[in-house]
Amino acid sequence: MEDEKWLLDQLATLSKTATAYQDRAFYAALAEMVKQQQRRLEQAQGELDGRLWQPANW
Incomplete structure (x- = not known):
């Protein structure tokens, strides 16, 4: 979770400082992918525990 928060913070910073729309869109999509991957990891861990x-x- 700590790594995810750090990565999302970095992506938010990069998105704010980016000047091109394509770069901002890329960072936003990358942040969404990180969130989805974390959700999938949590689900897989829960399934394994079950x-x-x-x-x-x-």
């Missing part, structure tokens, strides 16, 4: 803690599989 599969490991099924008493029927012990």
Whole structure:
């Protein structure tokens, strides 16, 4: 989570300082991708935890 926050902060800073619209759009899309990847990682971890803690599989 800390790394994600740092990366999103960096992307926000880059987006604010970018002069070209294409650069700002790229940084915004990259930030959205980082958020989606973090969400997918959390879901995969939750799924793994759920599969490991099924008493029927012990």
